Amino acid sequence: MISNLQLEYRGIKAKHIVFCEGYQMVDNPFFNSLPLVGSKGEILIIRSKKLQSKAIIKASIFLAPMGEDLYWAGATFERNDKTLQKTTKGREWIEERIQKIIASDYEVVEHITEIRPTVMDRRPLIGTHPDYNNVHLLNGFGTRGVLGAPLLSKWLFDHIEGECELPEAVNLSRF
Ligand SMILES: Cc1cc2nc3c(=O)[nH]c(=O)nc-3n(C[C@H](O)[C@H](O)[C@H](O)COP(=O)(O)OP(=O)(O)OC[C@H]3O[C@@H](n4cnc5c(N)ncnc54)[C@H](O)[C@@H]3O)c2cc1C
Structure with a gap:
């Protein structure tokens, strides 16, 4: 169950969920409208x-x-x-x-x-779902996951916990 107030999966209650599914994001109903090319x-x-x-x-x-x-x-x-x-x-x-x-x-x-998990504009896809403020995405690392993942994960963490703005270039809101 997902709402802006509560999040529960198989008895586990959480404040936030971050989907990090690589290319399998194409089957994720929350984010599959984003242009993941593969x-x-x-x-x-x-x-x-x-x-x-x-x-x-x-x-x-x-x-x-x-x-x-x-x-x-x-x-x-x-x-x-x-x-x-x-x-x-x-x-x-x-x-x-x-x-x-x-x-x-x-x-x-x-x-x-x-x-x-490559993206149409060759940039990462991170950020928060437009309708659910506790549902997040960490994806679109393309061909350079090793290089990009540590910094992008930190940016997403700071965005969720510290409410810092994400750089427009990587924010999924650009689509
Ligand atoms: C052939 C190849 C060459 C590469 N070469 C480089 C390179 O030279 N340099 C570099 O930096 N990177 C390289 N990469 C890494 C790559 O390009 C990606 O950037 C990186 O793997 C993305 O990491 P990710 O965690 O987002 O996704 P993934 O690595 O795809 O991991 C996602 C994980 O989530 C799991 N998953 C998906 N859906 C679910 C679900 N619903 N429930 C539970 N688990 C789920 C998947 O099984 C998978 O284990 C290469 C990748 C490939 C395939």
Whole structure:
């Protein structure tokens, strides 16, 4: 149940709710009118015993160590396909780049697809629902969640608790 006075979910009562659902926001009835576009990315998890790299390598793709000889390699960028279908084309595209970066043998352990929560104007979507002052959104991190999430989360927290204004550039009220 949601109203401006009370918020309750499965017996949990709260003053506020913040939806941080990534691309799945498209199914959220409070916020699904916002222009979340979505950009599919494919990733390979590879194992290479010989590589022994502790550094994150950034070339045409990222190659990031995960421990136990595993590395995160990717990613592709696809605007039109919104499915989580893995593709041979995506796998080959990443493998071609891996082979340009490393000379060591490797095996592909996993092939993953995700949808990045990209926005039409390429800016984050944070703020409060226009009709419910206790329903909030933290989304639209696009391709740079690692960089943007800490500061944007703080801005949203200060907005909710301190009633500070959000910068217009990231406020969902721009739509
Ligand atoms: C292929 C790929 C490459 C990327 N490369 C980079 C990069 O190089 N640099 C960078 O900074 N970032 C990168 N990212 C991160 C990305 O671009 C996003 O910005 C970031 O993941 C967004 O974080 P988020 O928490 O908003 O959403 P997500 O990471 O999508 O997390 C949302 C979570 O909420 C869960 N969820 C959704 N709905 C519900 C619900 N109703 N109930 C409970 N749980 C729910 C989902 O299962 C998911 O775990 C990459 C992402 C992908 C997919």
